[in-house]
Amino acid sequence: MDRKRMELLLQIQELEFVAVELTLFMDTHPEQRQPLADYNQVTERLQSLKQEYEKLYGPLMVFGERTTDRWSWIDEPWPWEM
Amino acid sequence: MWIYEKKLQYPAKVSRPDARMAKLLLAQYGGPDGELSASLRYLTQRYTMPTGRTKALLTDIGTEELAHLEIIATLVYKLMKNASLEEIKEASAAGYYVHHDRALYYTDANGVPWTAAYIQSTGDPVTDLHEDMAAEQKARTTYEHLIQMTDDPDVIDTLRFLREREVVHFQRFGEALNLVQEHYAHRHVF
Numbered sequence: 018m019d020r021k022r023m024e025l026l027l028q029i030q031e032l033e034f035v036a037v038e039l040t041l042f043m044d045t046h047p048e049q050r051q052p053l054a055d056y057n058q059v060t061e062r063l064q065s066l067k068q069e070y071e072k073l074y075g076p077l078m079v080f081g082e083r084t085t086d087r088w089s090w091i092d093e094p095w096p097w098e099m
Numbered sequence: 100m101w102i103y104e105k106k107l108q109y110p111a112k113v114s115r116p117d118a119r120m121a122k123l124l125l126a127q128y129g130g131p132d133g134e135l136s137a138s139l140r141y142l143t144q145r146y147t148m149p150t151g152r153t154k155a156l157l158t159d160i161g162t163e164e165l166a167h168l169e170i171i172a173t174l175v176y177k178l179m180k181n182a183s184l185e186e187i188k189e190a191s192a193a194g195y196y197v198h199h200d201r202a203l204y205y206t207d208a209n210g211v212p213w214t215a216a217y218i219q220s221t222g223d224p225v226t227d228l229h230e231d232m233a234a235e236q237k238a239r240t241t242y243e244h245l246i247q248m249t250d251d252p253d254v255i256d257t258l259r260f261l262r263e264r265e266v267v268h269f270q271r272f273g274e275a276l277n278l279v280q281e282h283y284a285h286r287h288v289f
Binding site: 026027029030033034037038040041042044045046047076077078079080090095096097099 | 102103104105106107108109110111152155156159160163169172173176177267268271274275278
């Protein structure tokens with residue numbers, strides 16, 4: 018597997034993990050301001066990393082980045098093959 | 100609705116094929132305290148949660164459990180993929196092979212198929228949240244048992260991540276339980 022791809026994917030996984038963790042925390046602590054600020058910062062950075070990944074390796078989600086001339090959603094490898 | 104994201108939540112690597120460990124990991128695929136049970140339990144209990152916070156929490160944890168289900172499936176898939184028939188026989192995974200080859204099927208480590216009898220949905224949020232907290236502890240224990248069953252450092256790394264998530268979910272469910280109890284304490288019913 019392409020090393021650069023795996024590194025970028027790992028960065029996305031790390032940031033998304035922070036977003037997931039903050040989401041669960043805010044579900045039970047919605048009145049706290051700091052986690053909300055962290056969440057907004059993390060999701061913005063996550064969004065830009067995902068765009069970079071999708072440009073290079075195809076869509077992470079359907080209805081994600083606009084596809085060009087080809088339906089690349091079907092491209093292998095799928096996550097369990099990487 | 101749900102939209103699929105074409106990536107795992109956490110890397111799921113294996114060092115070598117291992118049919119024996121693949122079979123044991125099914126405990127967390129289609130077992131009573133596994134990820135399928137967890138996801139379906141929370142996603143069906145959420146409808147009768149009393150507050151926005153608890154509806155959100157059960158939706159979000161139920162969704163994360165689906166990502167964990169995919170991680171377990173990936174480990175099993177990779178461990179089985181290049182396992183030889185000889186290994187599969189030695190690993191006492193022959194019975195599984197006869198029914199499913201190297202495919203993924205919702206059973207526990209002993210081949211018992213998943214059943215909805217593993218989960219409850221009582222309509223009483225206090226009762227349901229207690230079940231959820233117990234479920235997270237049972238899953239944590241199962242992960243600890245699984246970690247003891249392998250020396251593959253890649254598999255252990257992924258299992259440790261999943262074990263830690265059980266601890267965090269238990270914490271959040273405990274907070275949700277307190278919130279629900281407060282909610283009922285302050286609601287005046289005449």
